[in-house]
Amino acid sequence: MNTNTKHRVLVTGGAGFIGSHTLVELIAAGFDVVAVDNFSNSDDTCLRGVEQITGQKIPFENVDCCDFAAMESVFQRYDFDSIIHFAAFKAVGESVEMPLKYYRNNLMSFINVLELMKKYNRNNIVFSSSATVYGETDVLPVTEETPRMPAISSYGNTKQICEDILRDTVASSSVKGIALRYFNPIGAHPSALIGELPRGVPNNLVPFITQTASGIRECLSVFGNDYPTPDGSCIRDYIDVVDLAKAHVAAITRMVEGKNKQNYEIFNVGTGKGTSVLELVEMFQRVNNLKLNYKIAPRRQGDVVSIYADTSLANNELGWKAERSLEDTLVSAWKWEQYIRRK
Ligand SMILES: NC(=O)c1ccc[n+]([C@@H]2O[C@H](COP(=O)([O-])OP(=O)(O)OC[C@H]3O[C@@H](n4cnc5c(N)ncnc54)[C@H](O)[C@@H]3O)[C@@H](O)[C@H]2O)c1
Numbered sequence: 001m002n003t004n005t006k007h008r009v010l011v012t013g014g015a016g017f018i019g020s021h022t023l024v025e026l027i028a029a030g031f032d033v034v035a036v037d038n039f040s041n042s043d044d045t046c047l048r049g050v051e052q053i054t055g056q057k058i059p060f061e062n063v064d065c066c067d068f069a070a071m072e073s074v075f076q077r078y079d080f081d082s083i084i085h086f087a088a089f090k091a092v093g094e095s096v097e098m099p100l101k102y103y104r105n106n107l108m109s110f111i112n113v114l115e116l117m118k119k120y121n122r123n124n125i126v127f128s129s130s131a132t133v134y135g136e137t138d139v140l141p142v143t144e145e146t147p148r149m150p151a152i153s154s155y156g157n158t159k160q161i162c163e164d165i166l167r168d169t170v171a172s173s174s175v176k177g178i179a180l181r182y183f184n185p186i187g188a189h190p191s192a193l194i195g196e197l198p199r200g201v202p203n204n205l206v207p208f209i210t211q212t213a214s215g216i217r218e219c220l221s222v223f224g225n226d227y228p229t230p231d232g233s234c235i236r237d238y239i240d241v242v243d244l245a246k247a248h249v250a251a252i253t254r255m256v257e258g259k260n261k262q263n264y265e266i267f268n269v270g271t272g273k274g275t276s277v278l279e280l281v282e283m284f285q286r287v288n289n290l291k292l293n294y295k296i297a298p299r300r301q302g303d304v305v306s307i308y309a310d311t312s313l314a315n316n317e318l319g320w321k322a323e324r325s326l327e328d329t330l331v332s333a334w335k336w337e338q339y340i341r342r343k
Helices: 017-028 045-054 068-077 092-097 099-119 154-171 205-213 241-256 277-288 312-318 326-342
Strands: 008-012 032-037 060-062 082-085 124-130 176-182 184-186 220-223 238-240 264-269 294-297
Touching: 008 017, 017 032, 017 045, 017 241, 032 068, 068 099, 082 099, 082 241, 092 099, 092 154, 099 124, 099 154, 124 154, 124 241, 154 176, 154 264, 176 241, 184 205, 184 241, 184 326, 205 220, 205 277, 205 326, 220 277, 238 241, 238 326, 241 264, 241 312, 264 312, 277 326
Parallel strands: 008 032, 008 082, 032 060, 082 124, 124 176, 176 264, 184 238, 220 294
Antiparallel strands: none
16 A cells, blocks of 8 residues: 555454455555454454464454444444455355345344444445356356346345445445455465364365365265256356455555545456366366365256356456466365364
């Protein structure tokens, strides 16, 4: 950052997977931070890791963003003008079984943050959106202009609704907002001191792969090998978590420096490259020199066949580009898994 005084950023969900990596990149870029989390899907492992990597004590508040009074106290006690809002539940399958849990947490936490921004004149917010907002699209690659399709899960619906809440709040106030639509975040910090720490059975492919490799899971299921893709498995856009964290720094900097073209903007954050599940499994085995126990299972309901991003808008406007190779990302994921099992 090119300003003389340090700019502080509030990071909600800062103890989580993407939040912790973003704390590291914010500090590296010269920002001060304050993190909030209620540890509903994390513990203090990654916060301690962030402190080890940065050599700094991270100001932290154990607060539920749905608790308006507790959040208000954070706004009163810390001076910050920018917020990155990660705090949300994210398990797609669980959201279908427990929609109210997801609507309550993901909407209330966000509404509270926006209300408090208005009340305390805080200006900039980055919201964690998701490629799930595109639903079952057949437009490839997807651009930010690709129409959102009806959400397939309650989780996906919370992301669509939150985007709309942000759009309307920006239109009626001085708040500026950027929604980043993440594709499939994977990997870990090269230090292996922070990474993804799923509770229970992982929902996402890479933690399932690493847990299978370390023997916690017996066998990885690849859901479907008869899709209309070159090898029959689904295709996704896997974005390295450190690259993703840097996109947040670029988005905050854009607003702080007044370079945003509109007060509400949306950017896809992916690599622009589709990789099939079977390709990813093969690459994981090759780069880490190990053998995975996996089987082909029937297709899973709700899986989109293929989705990957057109990232030109983020490349041109944010000056951001995914840099880390998929090979390096998969090495880091395995290194993190081994570190966390030793702990
Ligand atoms: N990981 C992905 O695949 C992915 C993809 C697209 C979008 N996202 C979004 O990115 C954000 C971060 O995801 P992540 O992968 O780091 O998940 P995560 O679960 O590791 O991190 C979220 C953090 O928020 C905290 N949290 C949840 N509700 C809270 C509340 N009410 N108050 C305070 N803290 C709360 C959790 O304890 C957790 O530490 C989420 O909004 C998620 O929906 C994630």
